[in-house]
Amino acid sequence: MPNLDLLLINPHQPPNNFMLKASAGLTPPLGISYIAAYVKRNGFQVEILDNNALNLDGNQFEEFFKKKDPLIVGFAMYLTTVNCVLDFASIIKKIKPDIKIIVGGALATNLYKDILKSALIDVAVKGEGERTMSELINAIKNGNDLSQVKGIAYKENDRIRETAERELVENIDEMPFPAYELLQMDKYHLSAPCSFTKNKNIGAIITSRGCPYSCSFCSNIFGKKIRYRSEKNVIAEIKYLKKTYNVKDFLFCDDTFTHDEDKAIRICELIVKNKLDILWSCFSRADRGSEKLYKALYQAGCRSIFFGAESGSQKILDNLNKGITLNDIKKSVALCKKHKLSSFCSFILGSPEDDINTIEETIDFAKKLDPDYALFGLFHPAPGSKIFNDLQRKNVFHMDFYKTKWENYFLFFSPRLLPFEVSSLSKKELIKLQKKAFREFYFRPKKIVGFLLRIRSFHQTKQLLRGAFSLITFEFCKVK
Ligand code: B12
Ligand code: SF4
Helix, strand or coil: CCCEEEEEEECCCCCCCHHHHHHHEECCCHHHHHHHHHHHHCCCCEEEEEHHHHCCCHHHHHHHHHHHCEEEEEEECCCCCHHHHHHHHHHHHHHCCCCEEEEECHHHHHCHHHHCCCCCCCEEECCCCHHHHHHHHHHHHCCCCHHHCCCEEEEECCEEEECCCCCCCCCHHHCCCCCHHHCCHHHCEECHHHCCCCCCCEEEECCEECCCCCCCCCCCCCCCCCEECCHHHHHHHHHHHHHHHCCCEEEECCCCCCCCHHHHHHHHHHHHHCCCCCEEEEEECCCCCCHHHHHHHHHCCEEEEEEEEECCCHHHHHHCCCCCCHHHHHHHHHHHHHCCCEEEEEEEECCCCCCHHHHHHHHHHHHHHCCCEEEEEECCCCCCCHHHHHHHHCCCCCCHHHHHCHHHCCCCCCHHHCCCCCCCCCHHHHHHHHHHHHHHHHCCHHHHHHHHHHCCCHHHHHHHHHHHHHHHHHHHCCCC
């Protein structure tokens, strides 16, 4: 009998994806940690390999796998790591051909038909994974038919079968805290914009699931209705992380932490009342938030807010169905400045209606807006998003791309990785504009002096150098 019911693996980033690591930091993999905690509570033996943090190579993984000898393996599948999943899956299947390999996460949810064409993958879990994974282990252990497990697609005699839709968990307080005890919590760190203390241990926490908006470039697997955890439950998790792992820096991972302003303020008040003394950052929309909220955020230790600003052209914002105005963005960044919160604005270059003029508008807008940090990502259609579906319907691109070039799918800054153009601009033109955007935004004397004046510790110096290194490497990398 295998020693372990389930081994959950967070795959490593491809070796050439150091940019993502440098710019985003390394956060605990919440998705598989929630699943681990849930199935553990149901009595199953589970372990996690966060290979994004540990970076085992193929040989080391083979050794590790033989020692663990699990009954089932579950991989989190993200945009950039499909190839890493397939590499490890082939090692696993060579050692244990009959093992069940299961994938889950945003990509598995949206591209399961294509993913299941790989002989290495047996089951794809769609959407929220906790209950589904628990039922799957049960079914596999008892040799039951998988057709009774809701929320999956799987192969049976070379045909892909889909089961009934899995309903979302209504009360997410029911979920145990992520199984932090199965991670090496001292391995994680945040990137410069989100890291405030020199304490190495950081926590990622999610207080809600779902997003009611319909931005056409986004795919959200948790549904349109936001489900909130109770404030009490959130505070208990922060206390637990602080006490057990000495975590003082947090990243709040909710799609829009500020959506329900009163709720966000209540969480802030409880952080203060309980003297939690933490520093953190969160995601918000530019159209949310009053003076009262920003004040509460600062008092509770929030030091940076990430906004999806997307474009400096109102036409493009409308085209992306973002539902915000340029004025909203200006107002939010101004509120951040007033309340001493860093603002981090992310822009997308090269979405279907973008052209040279709208991209120049975006670069100008970003400079004038002057958030503390700006990110200029090249557009890539995310599977499951409206734009992805539209492009596919119009046959603008076809799935062969994904089957043959997973590794190219979508990596942060790297110019080699933009697979095809969807706007009127060529890949070369887009990359030139992206370089221009970063250069003109960051390499301004005002910006550089501002960053230098803010340094308070060796840790911050290191974070800043890491960011600067990414930018300089990017500036000089060649466009193929
Ligand atoms: C933190 C975060 C990051 C972090 C780290 C991710 C990590 N360590 O997990 C960083 C900054 C690195 C990051 C980077 C990117 N991210 Co990100 N990120 C997030 C964020 C904010 C939180 C993730 C999280 O912890 N969620 C909470 C957990 C509970 O949910 P979950 O991970 O989805 O897990 C559940 C299910 O997916 C499923 N599941 C997950 N894994 C598995 C495995 C198995 C075996 C099973 C059965 C089920 C299962 O069950 C879980 C529990 O219900 C989400 C938005 C969000 N609120 O979820 C975006 C999100 C995941 N990111 C997204 C994107 C687009 C990116 C980038 C491509 C951005 C960019 N411009 O480059 C990069 C590339 C990432 C990559 N490797 O490919 C999209 C994904 C869209 C898509 N269709 O794929 C999301 C959904 C944001 C959005 N709304 O657009 N990200
Ligand atoms: S981009 Fe943000 S606000 Fe828009 S749908 Fe996605 S998660 Fe929601």
